[in-house]
Every structure is written in structure tokens, then in C-alpha cells.
Amino acid sequence: MRVERDFFKLLNQSGGGHLQRALVRSILGEGAKHSTESIMDWVAGERDSTHVNVELTKFSELSQWEFDSSGHLAHESGGFFRIEGVEVEMNRGPVSKWRQPIINQPEIGILGILTAEIGGTIHALMQAKIEPGNTNVVQISPTLQATRSNYLQKHKGKAPRYLEHFRGDNNAVIVDQLQSEQGARFLRKRNRNVVLFTRHPPSDGGQFRWMTLAQIKEISRLDNMINMDSRTVISGLALNGCREISDALSGASHPISELYRSYMFDPEQGPSLWSLNQIFSWLTHLKTEAECEVSPCSLQVLGEWELSDERITHKTGRYFDVVPVKVTIGNREVTSWDQPMIRPHQDGVCALFYREIDGVVHFLMQAKMECGNLDLLELAPTIQCLTGSYKAGSVPFVPELEAALESGQGVHVDVMQSEEGGRFYKEQNRNIIYNCGDSIPLDLPNSFIWMSAGQVRNFGRFSHYLNVQTRCLLALL
Amino acid sequence: MRVERDFFKLLNQSGGGHLQRALVRSILGEGAKHSTESIMDWVAGERDSTHVNVELTKFSELSQWEFDSSGHLAHESGGFFRIEGVEVEMNRGPVSKWRQPIINQPEIGILGILTAEIGGTIHALMQAKIEPGNTNVVQISPTLQATRSNYLQKHKGKAPRYLEHFRGDNNAVIVDQLQSEQGARFLRKRNRNVVLFTRHPPSDGGQFRWMTLAQIKEISRLDNMINMDSRTVISGLALNGCREISDALSGASHPISELYRSYMFDPEQGPSLWSLNQIFSWLTHLKTEAECEVSPCSLQVLGEWELSDERITHKTGRYFDVVPVKVTIGNREVTSWDQPMIRPHQDGVCALFYREIDGVVHFLMQAKMECGNLDLLELAPTIQCLTGSYKAGSVPFVPELEAALESGQGVHVDVMQSEEGGRFYKEQNRNIIYNCGDSIPLDLPNSFIWMSAGQVRNFGRFSHYLNVQTRCLLALL
Numbered sequence: 001m002r003v004e005r006d007f008f009k010l011l012n013q014s015g016g017g018h019l020q021r022a023l024v025r026s027i028l029g030e031g032a033k034h035s036t037e038s039i040m041d042w043v044a045g046e047r048d049s050t051h052v053n054v055e056l057t058k059f060s061e062l063s064q065w066e067f068d069s070s071g072h073l074a075h076e077s078g079g080f081f082r083i084e085g086v087e088v089e090m091n092r093g094p095v096s097k098w099r100q101p102i103i104n105q106p107e108i109g110i111l112g113i114l115t116a117e118i119g120g121t122i123h124a125l126m127q128a129k130i131e132p133g134n135t136n137v138v139q140i141s142p143t144l145q146a147t148r149s150n151y152l153q154k155h156k157g158k159a160p161r162y163l164e165h166f167r168g169d170n171n172a173v174i175v176d177q178l179q180s181e182q183g184a185r186f187l188r189k190r191n192r193n194v195v196l197f198t199r200h201p202p203s204d205g206g207q208f209r210w211m212t213l214a215q216i217k218e219i220s221r222l223d224n225m226i227n228m229d230s231r232t233v234i235s236g237l238a239l240n241g242c243r244e245i246s247d248a249l250s251g252a253s254h255p256i257s258e259l260y261r262s263y264m265f266d267p268e269q270g271p272s273l274w275s276l277n278q279i280f281s282w283l284t285h286l287k288t289e290a291e292c293e294v295s296p297c298s299l300q301v302l303g304e305w306e307l308s309d310e311r312i313t314h315k316t317g318r319y320f321d322v323v324p325v326k327v328t329i330g331n332r333e334v335t336s337w338d339q340p341m342i343r344p345h346q347d348g349v350c351a352l353f354y355r356e357i358d359g360v361v362h363f364l365m366q367a368k369m370e371c372g373n374l375d376l377l378e379l380a381p382t383i384q385c386l387t388g389s390y391k392a393g394s395v396p397f398v399p400e401l402e403a404a405l406e407s408g409q410g411v412h413v414d415v416m417q418s419e420e421g422g423r424f425y426k427e428q429n430r431n432i433i434y435n436c437g438d439s440i441p442l443d444l445p446n447s448f449i450w451m452s453a454g455q456v457r458n459f460g461r462f463s464h465y466l467n468v469q470t471r472c473l474l475a476l477l
Numbered sequence: 478m479r480v481e482r483d484f485f486k487l488l489n490q491s492g493g494g495h496l497q498r499a500l501v502r503s504i505l506g507e508g509a510k511h512s513t514e515s516i517m518d519w520v521a522g523e524r525d526s527t528h529v530n531v532e533l534t535k536f537s538e539l540s541q542w543e544f545d546s547s548g549h550l551a552h553e554s555g556g557f558f559r560i561e562g563v564e565v566e567m568n569r570g571p572v573s574k575w576r577q578p579i580i581n582q583p584e585i586g587i588l589g590i591l592t593a594e595i596g597g598t599i600h601a602l603m604q605a606k607i608e609p610g611n612t613n614v615v616q617i618s619p620t621l622q623a624t625r626s627n628y629l630q631k632h633k634g635k636a637p638r639y640l641e642h643f644r645g646d647n648n649a650v651i652v653d654q655l656q657s658e659q660g661a662r663f664l665r666k667r668n669r670n671v672v673l674f675t676r677h678p679p680s681d682g683g684q685f686r687w688m689t690l691a692q693i694k695e696i697s698r699l700d701n702m703i704n705m706d707s708r709t710v711i712s713g714l715a716l717n718g719c720r721e722i723s724d725a726l727s728g729a730s731h732p733i734s735e736l737y738r739s740y741m742f743d744p745e746q747g748p749s750l751w752s753l754n755q756i757f758s759w760l761t762h763l764k765t766e767a768e769c770e771v772s773p774c775s776l777q778v779l780g781e782w783e784l785s786d787e788r789i790t791h792k793t794g795r796y797f798d799v800v801p802v803k804v805t806i807g808n809r810e811v812t813s814w815d816q817p818m819i820r821p822h823q824d825g826v827c828a829l830f831y832r833e834i835d836g837v838v839h840f841l842m843q844a845k846m847e848c849g850n851l852d853l854l855e856l857a858p859t860i861q862c863l864t865g866s867y868k869a870g871s872v873p874f875v876p877e878l879e880a881a882l883e884s885g886q887g888v889h890v891d892v893m894q895s896e897e898g899g900r901f902y903k904e905q906n907r908n909i910i911y912n913c914g915d916s917i918p919l920d921l922p923n924s925f926i927w928m929s930a931g932q933v934r935n936f937g938r939f940s941h942y943l944n945v946q947t948r949c950l951l952a953l954l
Binding site: 006007008009108110148151152173174175176177178192194274275276277278280281284285287288289374375461462463464465 | 483484485486585587625628629650651652653654655669671751752753754755757758761762764765766851852938939940941942
């Protein structure tokens with residue numbers, strides 16, 4: 001096997017105190033290589049020097065894309081991704097049977113963040129990345145966003161920058177997980193989420209900057225600055241077991257929030273409303289009751305969806321369109337290509353409620369079925385209303401959220417965050433973290449459950465449990 | 478949510494001492510309701526009074542089964558299961574592309590064992606179940622083996638006996654997990670594995686008997702007595718956190734094996750060769766490299782497989798046949814039906830190696846790709862050679878196993894166990910647990926890894942990590 005080292009073993013070994021202090025400094029934002037101001041200037045500069053033009057065109061005029069014999073929209077190389085039709089039948093939710101377009105991108109992607117100690121503080125190497133669908137043109141993304149073929153260098157193409165740091169056994173592992181993407185939009189898509197620590201930090205510059213954890217967190221509170229790929233990777237960071245760090249942060253002059261401390265440090269098997277055993281039983285029971293059949297169908301016969309040469313759109317005007325676009329993009333180099341994109345009709349809302357139960361922070365999770373899930377149900381935030389469905393039905397806990405937003409009381413985070421800009425055209429969701437206190441009781445509707453912060457983090461280590469919306473919210477802690 | 482109680486909370490609450498002692502007595506085999514001898518007599522009696530006739534017939538003469546328009550063999554009701562053809566392409570193993578028949582049975586099945594305290598000892602309610610493919614006609618199976626439709630009572634059919642104990646919220650949960658079936662034979666099949674504890678034990682009799690844990694273990698050391706469904710459910714039993722029980726067993730006059738104690742009690746995050754973080758990284762890396770494409774094809778065009786009216790068979794005579802059979806079965810009532818079955822060409826071998834590393838028991842696991850896996854790779858035992866492939870290739874660790882079997886040294890368990898008798902006709906595998914000591918080094922080939930007993934058990938709590946062969950071997954501990 002790869003004999004890579006474990007970052008946590010480095011932290012806890014004798015002589016690991018230096019690294020622990022570097023991590024504490026990063027969390028507190030001390031000793032940053034670049035000031036946050038200069039990072040914001042640099043992002044603004046990248047944005048200003050970037051030209052992005054996304055022009056609507058016609059499916060029949062898309063270069064290199066065409067409808068294949070199965071009625072799917074595919075690239076003539078067979079690569080990238082396909083837009084396919086699916087017929088979905090499930091026994092949960094307001095609608096039991098429908099058809100819809102979905103993205104099929106079977107390759108596992110690699111989302112990697114490289115970290116290192118620089119000047120006594122842990123830094124993460126982040127990229128200012130242009131994507132055609134980005135709301136802000138440029139968003140901060142992981143060090144490496146590569147397709148599997150690119151990562152494995154199967155076609156001997158140009159290697160992405162810093163790729164060599166993610167191959168081989170030299171660096172210590174902080175996080176390395178396969179995690180799912182949006183189950184309502186992607187058919188069983190997964191990405192490898194990896195964070196490594198190197199003893200030999202490469203230099204930044206160009207589209208890359210070293211940043212502290214505190215800087216990433218600070219910037220994540222601004223609308224549409226940290227991209228989805230960064231957020232899902234960051235959500236995997238947890239420091240349980242590092243009691244010295246927890247203690248150091250308690251005594252720090254800049255106290256961190258109790259919520260953050262809970263998620264980062266609470267034990268997995270500490271006190272909680274339900275035992276892990278009970279949570280498994282609840283989830284297994286729901287999965288046993290669940291029915292979800294997904295079968296492929298042609299985009300030409302999508303029922304409620306109309307296919308014209310300009311777009312695929314739902315008759316009610318809800319949900320999203322699939323549109324053919326011509327992209328011209330670049331700053332230093334200018335490139336141009338055609339592709340289909342998903343364009344939503346309205347913004348969505350994702351909200352995570354939390355409260356203390358017997359002095360321990362618990363999150364209000366729901367088991368949500370989405371047709372692209374590999375295993376029927378994943379744990380979604382308290383409220384997850386993507387475009388179209390928010391106003392459509394009576395979604396639990398929406399009235400409570402609306403009241404909270406009106407009063408402003410208990411709203412810990414409230415920020416707009418974008419979906420992945422390579423596939424989605426300016427799709428954004430309002431992300432809210434809300435301390436509901438005891439306004440929400442311990443007894444919940446059947447598909448909802450209170451889980452302690454340590455339990456949520458524990459599920460995050462295994463695949464197919466926390467959905468991408470949950471992970472993105474957790475990243476904001 | 479279902480507010481069922483957690484058995485471990487009952488154990489550890491004040492007043493749980495009585496239950497702890499009842500569990501210790503069950504593990505040690507004290508206070509059994511029926512002697513093991515009388516249980517063996519009862520099984521023999523069931524066997525003698527049972528008539529099973531499995532007669533080979535022709536596909537064209539199968540009542541209610543036919544090849545549908547896609548070339549799959551299906552029941553005319555659309556129910557039960559289908560035999561389908563698949564084309565598999567993968568980048569691991571000696572063969573990169575092949576076609577094969579596979580069983581598609583999309584419904585989640587329920588495998589449930591009911592436990593209770595009887596006369597101061599925990600007992601499990603087991604069933605003497607007849608299946609047409611059973612090597613011993615009758616094998617000991619869980620209290621409940623039900624299809625999902627039967628469990629949910631969707632068609633108002635006759636309820637299986639004791640079903641009511643598995644529905645509702647009255648009983649405490651010991652185990653409740655979704656787990657996979659054989660990935661080489663089933664397409665993404667899963668079962669719910671559940672063990673409950675009731676305060677109100679129903680009476681046994683007929684095809685059911687209350688047994689202690691020690692009795693089940695004792696009987697599992699005999700060939701083909703405990704069926705596969707029982708073994709996978711039992712593998713989920715673990716008592717970590719119950720220090721009092723661990724202590725009681727250490728001091729018992731009948732000491733239990735160190736191996737058993739490790740699996741049942743070792744902490745998940747205790748000392749181990751690799752941290753959980755490193756194991757995740759190893760597995761994620763292998764999954765990222767893995768390629769496995771499975772597409773449906775007709776049984777009529779299976780390449781190396783020949784379809785005649787008598788059977789579907791591989792040209793080389795290896796692997797297995799699909800055969801049409803007429804079953805007549807019964808003891809009290811006699812019933813008769815037709816179905817296809819899988820008939821293997823030879824027995825298989827599954828072996829799990831273990832050794833101590835720095836005083837902690839570690840198992841030698843491999844990441845194995847099978848075409849029916851939901852998530853590419855699962856953790857398989859050290860050696861897993863199902864029919865046909867054992868003699869075909871050079872399988873790692875087979876020479877070491879053969880040497881061990883010759884000398885007899887370190888062989889902890891060596892027993893024949895059957896596959897599920899409802900689908901497989903007298904398919905059995907030799908199950909071996911072998912203490913290899915330091916004859917196997919810490920450094921292993923790429924797809925193998927040493928995992929501590931506590932780590933293996935922890936992975937067993939989550940779905941899609943331990944494959945069914947691993948779980949069945951662990952059940953023998």
C-alpha cells in the first residue's frame with residue numbers, strides 16, 4: 001500500500017507541538033503570508049483581467065456536441081459529460097413519478113487542497129479559478145481540480161499545476177474521501193476530496209495564493225467567493241482527538257465560536273440525544289421503506305419537459321433549463337468552446353438548524369431521497385429547497401426559518417453560495433445556519449433527526465452519508 | 478422518528494447489571510433453554526421429516542418463468558428475481574472484459590433475529606429453515622427472512638411468523654444495518670440485517686428454538702449448519718463499550734478466545750498499524766484508480782456462455798451453471814414450484830488471516846472489486862476464491878494457506894459453509910480463519926492492508942465496506 005503518513009500522527013508525535021501551534025495560528029488567522037486585503041485585491045485583479053462571454057446558441061449549432069441515438073446530448077469524443085433523460089419513480093415527496101434531464105459524468109473527479117506550514121502558520125494553497133457559470137467570474141477553488149484521466153495522466157495531456165504534490169507518497173494525509181455531488185442534478189457522481197500536508201511548500205503566484213484557515217473562513221462569509229469544490233473539501237477537515245489544540249483555542253484571545261469548536265472537536269461517541277445505533281436503525285428503516293427507480297429515457301420524450309433547438313425547459317417554467325452556450329473565456333490565454341449548461345429559474349435555500357441538547361450542539365438533519373443518489377437517502381440539511389420546489393410545496397421548518405430571518409435572532413450565517421460553475425450557469429443558493437434554540441422540539445417528523453456535532457462529523461468520514469448541501473453548510477462553520 | 482430504545486443504553490443504565498450478566502451467561506453458554514444435544518436432535522428431526530426434491534428440467538418447461546424481450550429470464554409476475562446478462566469491463570484482476578449471468582433482485586430483504594432474556598440468559602430465536610439448495614436440507618436461519626413486500630405487508634399476504642416483533646417501536650435495537658450480498662453473483666443486492674431485543678419473549682416451538690450465543694457459535698463450527706443469512710446478521714453483533722462484560726469474560730472459568738475478545742471489545746480508535754485516516758486514503762486511492770463498467774446484455778449473447786434449453790454454462794466448464802429446476806418441498810405442508818438456480822462447478826475457499834501487531838489483533842483485508850458492488854470495491858477476506866477461479870490464477874497468500882493447512886498450525890477455524898439455498902444449489906465454500914503470526918510481514922501488496930479488529934468492526938457498522946464473505950467469516954469468531 002501507499003505508505004503515506006498521517007497528518008494527525010505528525011501532530012500527536014513528540015515534537016508535534018510546533019505543528020499544533022501552527023494550526024492554532026492558522027485557525028486564529030495569525031501570521032498570514034498575504035493579508036486578507038491583498039488577497040481580495042488579487043481576486044479583484046484576476047476578475048478584472050478576465051474576459052468571460054457566455055452566449056446562448058442553438059443545440060444544432062453546438063460544435064462537437066450532438067444528440068446520440070439514445071436521445072442523450074453527448075460530446076463527440078465520448079468524454080466530458082452527457083445530458084441524459086431519466087424517468088424517476090419514488091415513494092417519497094409530493095410527486096411520485098416524473099422525467100427530467102440529468103447530468104451523467106461517470107468519472108470520479110479529484111478536488112485537492114495542498115497545505116503547508118509557512119512562517120509558523122498552516123496555510124492552504126488556493127486558486128482563483130474562472131468558470132463560465134460563476135456568478136463572480138472568479139471564485140476561490142482548491143489547489144487541484146482535475147478529472148480522473150488528468151489526475152492519472154492517462155492521455156499524457158498537459159499536467160495541471162501542482163499535480164505532482166497529489167501523486168506519490170510524500171505528503172501526509174489530512175482528508176481523503178469519496179463524496180457525492182448533487183443528487184438531483186447528477187447521476188451518481190462522486191469526487192475524491194483530498195487535503196494533503198507537505199513539508200516542502202511550493203511557491204504561489206499567478207492564479208494561486210497561500211491562505212490561512214481563518215482567511216478562507218472569513219472570505220466564505222462573503223457571497224459567492226469560495227466555490228463549491230472548496231467548500232466540500234473543507235467540510236472534511238476535523239480535528240477531533242487534538243485536545244491540545246482545543247485547549248489552546250479555548251484560551252486564545254480571539255475565542256472561536258462554540259459551534260465551530262463543537263464540530264471540530266466534539267467526540268464522536270460523546271453524549272447525544274440518540275446513540276449511533278439508533279441513528280443507523282432510523283436510517284436503515286427509512287431506506288428499507290424507500291423506493292426509487294431511475295431508468296434512462298430520451299431527452300426527446302421527457303413528458304413535461306419541452307425540447308427545442310434553444311433549450312430544454314419545463315412546461316411550468318419551474319426548475320431549470322438546459323441551454324446550449326458558446327463560451328469565450330480567459331485572462332492570459334483566451335479559449336473558446338461550446339457546451340450545454342444548466343440554468344436555474346430561481347435561487348434555492350439551504351438551511352441548517354442547530355441547538356444545544358443537554359449542553360451538546362446538535363444539528364437538525366433530514367434523510368433526503370434524490371434520484372441521483374447511489375444509496376437512496378443521504379443526510380441533507382434541515383431545509384433544502386433547490387430552484388422551483390421552494391414555493392411549490394409545504395416544506396417543513398420553512399415558517400420557522402422565515403420568522404428567524406425576519407427577527408434576525410439566532411442567524412449565525414446567511415450567505416449566497418454558488419453551485420459548480422462548469423456545469424451550472426449562475427446557480428446560487430442562500431446558505432443559512434440558524435440557532436433555533438428550543439423553539440424546535442426534540443420530537444421531529446419521521447424523516448428528521450437531531451444528531452450531535454460529533455456524530456455528523458463521523459458520518460462525514462464515510463461515503464454516501466452527508467450530501468453535498470450539508471457538507472457545504474458545514475464548511476461555513 | 479421511531480423512538481425505539483437502544484439495547485446498549487439498557488445495558489449501561491443503572492439496573493443494567495442484570496442484563497449484562499445475562500449476556501455473559503449467553504456468551505459462555507450457561508442456562509440454555511434447550512441443550513445443544515436436543516437442538517441437534519430437533520434439527521435432525523426436521524431434516525428427516527422433510528421431503529425435498531429438486532429436479533432438473535428445461536427452460537422451455539419452466540412454469541411461470543420465461544425469457545423476456547431483453548433476453549432476461551424473469552418470472553411472469555415481474556416479482557422474485559431475474560437472471561440477467563451483463564457485460565463487465567474492469568481494470569483489475571486477470572480478465573479485463575467478460576460477460577456473465579447475474580441475479581438481479583432489486584428488493585431489499587429483511588434478515589432479523591429476535592433476542593430476549595430467558596431464565597437469566599440472553600437467547601436468540603432461530604429457525605430450522607428448508608431451502609431447495611441447502612446442502613443439509615435444513616439449516617439454522619434468522620427468526621425472520623422476509624422480502625420487503627412481505628415485511629411491509631403490502632400485498633396483505635400471510636404474515637411470516639414473529640413479523641410483529643420487527644415492526645413498531647417496542648423492541649430495543651442491537652444491530653440494524655443495510656449490507657451487501659455477493660457482488661459476483663448479485664447486482665447491487667442488499668439486505669437489512671437487524672437484531673432486536675424484546676422484554677416479552679414469545680414462545681418457540683415448531684420450526685423455531687431459542688438458543689444461546691454460545692450454542693450458535695458451537696453449531697457454526699459444524700459444516701453447513703448455520704445459513705448465510707444468520708451468519709451475516711451475527712457478524713454485526715459487537716459489544717464495544719461494554720467494559721463490564723469484557724471484564725466478566727476475562728475472569729470467567731471458561732475463557733473465551735483472545736481473537737473473539739478483540740473483535741467484540743477492542744476500541745475502534747485504539748492502537749493500530751494504520752490510522753483510520755490512512756485506511757480511508759488507501760481505499761479512496763484504489764477507488765479512484767478503479768474502473769468498472771457493467772452494462773446489461775441478453776442471456777442469448779453471452780459470448781463464452783452457452784445457452785441451451787437445459788442450462789446456461791461456461792464453455793470452459795468453470796464457474797457455475799444456471800439451471801431450470803422443479804422443486805417439491807415440505808414437511809408439514811408440501812409445495813411445488815419452478816425456478817432457475819445457480820449451480821457451482823466446484824467449492825470455493827474464503828480465508829481470513831490474522832496476527833498480532835504490537836499486541837493488537839489485526840486482520841489481513843483486501844480491497845476487492847466485484848461487478849455487482851454498489852461502490853466499486855469492498856473489503857474482502859485475505860483469500861476469496863469462489864468456484865472456478867481458485868485453480869485458475871495465482872492468487873496471493875494461497876501458498877501460505879496451503880502450508881498452514883498441511884501443518885495444521887495456527888488454523889483457528891476450518892469449516893464448510895453454504896451460500897443462500899434459495900438461489901444457489903449446494904454451493905459451499907471452505908471458511909478458514911488462520912493465525913499467520915509474523916510469517917506474513919507488515920508490508921503487503923497494494924490492494925491488501927492490515928486492519929485492527931476494532932477498525933474492521935467499525936467499518937462493519939457502515940454500508941458498502943465489508944463484503945458478505947468477510948462478514949460470514951467474522952461471524953465464526
